[in-house]
Amino acid sequence: MTARPPVLCLAGIGKSFGDLVANDAIDLSLGRGEILALLGENGAGKTTLMNILFGHYVADEGSIEVAGPDGRLAPLPPGSPQAALAAGIGMVHQHFTLADNLSVLDNIVLGTERWWQPFRRMGRARQLLAGLIERAGLAVDLDVPAGSLSVGERQRVEILKALYREARILILDEPTAVLTPQETDGLFAVLRRLAADGLAIVFISHKLAEVMAISERVMVLRAGRVVEDVATAATDRAALAEAMVGRPIPAMSREPLKPGDPALVLDGVDVAGTDHRGTMHGVDLTVKAREMVGIAGVAGNGQGALAALLSGLAPPAAGRVTLFGGPFRPDAVTLIDAGVGRIPEDRHRDGVVGDMTLWENAVLEDYRRHPFRRAGLLDRAAARAHTARLMAEHDVRGGGLGTPARLLSGGNMQKLILGRVLDREPGLILAHQPTRGLDIGAATAVQARLLEARGRGAAIVLISEDLDELLQLTDRIAVFYRGRLTPLLPTEGLSARALGLMMAGHAADEALAETAERRTDAA
Amino acid sequence: MLGFAVLNPTYETVSDSMLETLDILLTASFWAATLRIATPLIFGTLGELICERAGVLNLGIEGIMVAGALIGWLSVYMGADLVTGVALAFLTGVAFGLLHGALTVPLALSQHVSGIGITLLATSLSYYAYRIILPDVPSPPRIEPFQPIVWPILSEIPLIGPSLFAGQTAMTWLALALVALTAWVLYRTPVGLAVRACGENPAAAEAQGIDVTAVRMGAVAVGSGLMAVGGAFLTMSAFNAFFFEMINGRGWICIALVVFASWRPGKALLGALLFGAFDALQVRLQQTIGGDLPYQLFLMLPFVLSILALIVMSRRAAYPKALMVPYRKGER
Numbered sequence: 001m002t003a004r005p006p007v008l009c010l011a012g013i014g015k016s017f018g019d020l021v022a023n024d025a026i027d028l029s030l031g032r033g034e035i036l037a038l039l040g041e042n043g044a045g046k047t048t049l050m051n052i053l054f055g056h057y058v059a060d061e062g063s064i065e066v067a068g069p070d071g072r073l074a075p076l077p078p079g080s081p082q083a084a085l086a087a088g089i090g091m092v093h094q095h096f097t098l099a100d101n102l103s104v105l106d107n108i109v110l111g112t113e114r115w116w117q118p119f120r121r122m123g124r125a126r127q128l129l130a131g132l133i134e135r136a137g138l139a140v141d142l143d144v145p146a147g148s149l150s151v152g153e154r155q156r157v158e159i160l161k162a163l164y165r166e167a168r169i170l171i172l173d174e175p176t177a178v179l180t181p182q183e184t185d186g187l188f189a190v191l192r193r194l195a196a197d198g199l200a201i202v203f204i205s206h207k208l209a210e211v212m213a214i215s216e217r218v219m220v221l222r223a224g225r226v227v228e229d230v231a232t233a234a235t236d237r238a239a240l241a242e243a244m245v246g247r248p249i250p251a252m253s254r255e256p257l258k259p260g261d262p263a264l265v266l267d268g269v270d271v272a273g274t275d276h277r278g279t280m281h282g283v284d285l286t287v288k289a290r291e292m293v294g295i296a297g298v299a300g301n302g303q304g305a306l307a308a309l310l311s312g313l314a315p316p317a318a319g320r321v322t323l324f325g326g327p328f329r330p331d332a333v334t335l336i337d338a339g340v341g342r343i344p345e346d347r348h349r350d351g352v353v354g355d356m357t358l359w360e361n362a363v364l365e366d367y368r369r370h371p372f373r374r375a376g377l378l379d380r381a382a383a384r385a386h387t388a389r390l391m392a393e394h395d396v397r398g399g400g401l402g403t404p405a406r407l408l409s410g411g412n413m414q415k416l417i418l419g420r421v422l423d424r425e426p427g428l429i430l431a432h433q434p435t436r437g438l439d440i441g442a443a444t445a446v447q448a449r450l451l452e453a454r455g456r457g458a459a460i461v462l463i464s465e466d467l468d469e470l471l472q473l474t475d476r477i478a479v480f481y482r483g484r485l486t487p488l489l490p491t492e493g494l495s496a497r498a499l500g501l502m503m504a505g506h507a508a509d510e511a512l513a514e515t516a517e518r519r520t521d522a523a
Numbered sequence: 524m525l526g527f528a529v530l531n532p533t534y535e536t537v538s539d540s541m542l543e544t545l546d547i548l549l550t551a552s553f554w555a556a557t558l559r560i561a562t563p564l565i566f567g568t569l570g571e572l573i574c575e576r577a578g579v580l581n582l583g584i585e586g587i588m589v590a591g592a593l594i595g596w597l598s599v600y601m602g603a604d605l606v607t608g609v610a611l612a613f614l615t616g617v618a619f620g621l622l623h624g625a626l627t628v629p630l631a632l633s634q635h636v637s638g639i640g641i642t643l644l645a646t647s648l649s650y651y652a653y654r655i656i657l658p659d660v661p662s663p664p665r666i667e668p669f670q671p672i673v674w675p676i677l678s679e680i681p682l683i684g685p686s687l688f689a690g691q692t693a694m695t696w697l698a699l700a701l702v703a704l705t706a707w708v709l710y711r712t713p714v715g716l717a718v719r720a721c722g723e724n725p726a727a728a729e730a731q732g733i734d735v736t737a738v739r740m741g742a743v744a745v746g747s748g749l750m751a752v753g754g755a756f757l758t759m760s761a762f763n764a765f766f767f768e769m770i771n772g773r774g775w776i777c778i779a780l781v782v783f784a785s786w787r788p789g790k791a792l793l794g795a796l797l798f799g800a801f802d803a804l805q806v807r808l809q810q811t812i813g814g815d816l817p818y819q820l821f822l823m824l825p826f827v828l829s830i831l832a833l834i835v836m837s838r839r840a841a842y843p844k845a846l847m848v849p850y851r852k853g854e855r
Contacts, residue, residue, distance in 0.1 A: 114713065120712065
C-alpha cells in the first residue's frame with residue numbers, strides 16, 4: 001500500500017463547532033487505486049472530515065493536498081466545492097443529490113458545461129458516458145427522469161456523475177445503507193473494477209462486515225480522533241468494533257425459549273396501500289408469546305402496510321386478525337390499551353413530538369390514565385417522576401425532563417421511545433426498523449431490550465432491513481415481496497444471501513437450495 | 524353563456540346568442556383585443572415562471588407591475604424615448620427582484636411574507652412617487668405610446684392580418700419572442716439547466732459546483748424585470764397614462780397562470796391568450812346579449828373560466844420540487 005503514489009494527503013486536520021471538537025489532528029493519506037474504509041460511530045467525525053475535504057466546511061487547522069492529473073500534490077483551496085470538484089474529488093452523499101424531475105443525463109452533466117454556451121452538446125456527453133458505463137459496469141438509462149430510478153440505480157448515477165467529471169478520488173458516504181445484499185455485491189464489484197483502474201476510494205461506513213469485505217485499509221475514528229489505521233488483512237471485526245466503540249461489545253445472545261400461545265394471528269389479510277407504505281395481500285402470519293418474528297424485504301414491498309395495521313393506522317381490507325385470542329380493532333388507542341407496543345420506523349415523525357418536552361413525550365401514550373390523570377387534569381409531578389425513572393432505567397442522555405425531544409440524538413430518542421413502550425409490558429411489540437441510523441452502542445442497547453422483552457413473554461414483530469440484525473435476534477423470519485409474505489422460516493439455516501434472494505422475489509426453497517450449493521462450492 | 528341567454532328574457536332562443544358569440548369570434552377586433560389583454564399577462568407569467576423554476580415564489584409581482592407601469596410611463600413623460608422607458612421599467616423590476624431575492628435566498632426568509640411585503644412596498648412607493656412628482660394634475664397626463672406595427676403583405680391576410688400583423692405594438696411582439704427565448708434558455712442551455720436544477724434540488728446543484736444563491740438571485744432579478752415590463756405595457760402601449768389600481772390583480776392572475784401552465788413557457792402563452800380571449804369576449808357579450816343582466820356577471824366570466832381551467836390543468840401539474848424551500852448551505 002505504501003508503494004502506491006499518493007493522491008490525497010490530509011495533515012493535522014482540526015475542526016470545532018463551539019465546544020465540540022469534531023476533528024482533532026487527523027492525518028489521512030490515500031494512494032492511487034486504494035480502497036480505504038473510514039469507520040466510526042455517528043458523531044465520530046467522519047462526515048465532518050469529508051465535508052471539509054469537499055469544501056462544505058473550512059478546517060480550523062491542518063492542510064489538504066490533492067494530486068493533479070500529473071500526479072504532483074498541490075494544496076486544495078479550502079471551503080470551495082467547486083475547487084474540490086476541479087481537483088478530481090467526487091462525493092456520493094448518503095442522501096442522494098439528484099433532481100427527480102430532471103433526466104439522468106441532465107443530472108450528470110449539470111454544472112459541467114460552460115456557463116453561457118447557447119447550445120448543449122449532448123452528443124459528446126452521451127459518447128463519454130457510454131464508455132464509462134461500459135467500463136465500470138454501471139448500466140443505467142440516461143433518458144428517464146432521475147425520480148423514476150430505483151435506489152441502486154440512483155447510486156449508480158451518483159457514481160457516474162463523479163466519473164464523468166474525471167474524479168480521481170471517490171468518497172462514498174454510507175453507500176450500502178439503502179441497498180439489498182445483492183445490490184451491495186454489485187456495488188462492490190463496480191468499486192473493485194474502478195480501483196483497479198486507478199481510482200482512489202474512501203468508503204465511509206459503520207458496517208463491519210462490509211468494511212472487511214471491500215477495503216484494503218481501515219481507519220477508525222472515535223470522538224474526532226484517529227484511533228486505528230491498519231491494513232484490513234491485519235485486523236478483524238471484533239478488534240474494529242472495539243476500536244470504534246472504545247470498549248468491548250458484548251455478543252448478543254439469544255437463548256432458545258419455548259414459544260407460548262399465539263399473540264397475533266393474521267389470516268389472509270389485505271391492507272390497502274398508500275404511496276409510501278405499499279400494500280399487502282393475503283398475508284398469513286402467526287406470532288407467539290416469547291417469540292421474535294423477523295420481517296424482511298426491500299422497503300415498500302408491504303412492511304409499511306403491516307406496520308400501519310399493527311399500529312392501528314390502517315384497517316384490514318380483507319381477512320381476519322386475532323389479537324391475544326380475541327377480536328382486533330384497528331384503532332391506535334384500543335391497541336395500546338390491549339397491550340400492543342409500537343416502535344415506529346420514523347422516530348422523528350411518528351415516534352415523538354419534536355417540540356414537546358421529554359416528559360410530555362414519555363407519557364404520550366398514557367396521559368389518559370391513572371396515575372397521570374387526576375380529576376381530569378394532568379398530574380405533572382407524577383409524569384415527571386415517571387419520566388425521570390424511564391430515563392435512568394433506559395440510559396437516555398442528552399437532555400433533561402424539560403428538553404424538547406427534537407434535540408435528542410437518534411439513539412437517545414429511540415431509547416426514550418423504547419422505555420415508553422416497554423414500561424407498560426406490552427404483550428405484542430411492533431418494532432419497525434428499531435436500530436436504523438443508530439450507532440453500535442445504541443443499537444446493541446435497543447436489541448438487548450427487545451430480547452429482554454421476549455424473555456419476559458412478549459411476542460415481537462421485528463421489521464428490519466438489516467439482515468444481520470434479523471439473523472441474530474429472531475426465531476423465525478418471513479420475507480415481503482410485492483405485497484405478499486412468504487411463510488415463516490426458522491432463522492437457523494437462513495443466511496443473508498438466501499434472504500436477499502427471497503427479497504428479490506425468489507421462492508424460499510429455491511433461495512435456500514441456491515445458497516446451499518454455494519456453501520458446498522466454497523467448501 | 525347559454526345560461527345567461529336563457530335567463531335573459533329579451534333573447535328568445537339559445538341559438539341566437541350562440542350565433543352572436545360566433546360572430547364575435549370571427550371579428551379581427553376580438554382577436555386583436557385578446558392579444559392586447561394577454562400581453563402584460565405573458566410578461567408577468569414568464570417572469571413568475573422564471574423565478575419559480577429557480578425555486579423562489581415571487582408574490583411581489585403585483586407591486587412590481589405597478590412600479591414598472593409607473594417608471595416606464597414616467598420616463599417617457601419626462602422626455603425619454605419609449606425603448607429607454609421599457610429598459611428603465613425592466614431595471615426597476617430587477618431592483619425589487621434583488622430585494623426579494625436578498626430576503627428570501629441568502630437570508631432565507633419566508634417567500635410568502637417577503638413577496639407580499641414587496642407588493643405593498645412597490646405599490647405604495649409608486650403611488651407616493653406619482654403624487655409627489657405630479658401633485659396637482661386633474662387627469663392623468665398621457666404620453667405618445669408604442670404604435671401598432673403594420674407588416675407589409677401579411678397584414679392583408681383576412682382575420683389574422685388586421686388582428687396580429689397590423690394591430691399589435693412592438694411590446695406584444697417582444698412578449699411573443701420572449702416566450703420562445705425563455706423556453707430555449709430553460710431547456711436548451713446550461714444556464715437553463717442550472718436554473719431548473721436549483722428549483723428541483725438545490726443540494727444536487729450545489730454538489731455539482733453550482734452556486735445556488737447566485738442562480739436563484741439571478742432568476743428572481745430577471746423574472747422581476749419581466750414583470751415590470753408587463754406593467755409598463757399597460758401605460759406605454761394600452762392606456763397611455765398611469766392611474767391608481769390599474770394593475771388590478773393582473774399579477775395574481777399570472778401566479779395562477781404559472782400553475783395552469785405547469786411551469787412551461789409555451790403553456791403560459793396559451794393560458795394568457797385564453798384569459799385574454801375570455802376577457803375580450805365578456806366585454807363584447809356585455810354589449811350584445813347583456814341586456815338586463817348585471818355587468819358584473821360578465822366581468823366574472825374570465826375569472827370563473829380561468830379557475831375551471833386551472834382545476835383541470837393543475838391536477839397533474841409537476842411543480843418544481845424545491846419551490847418555496849429556502850436553501851441553506853451545508854444543511855440537510
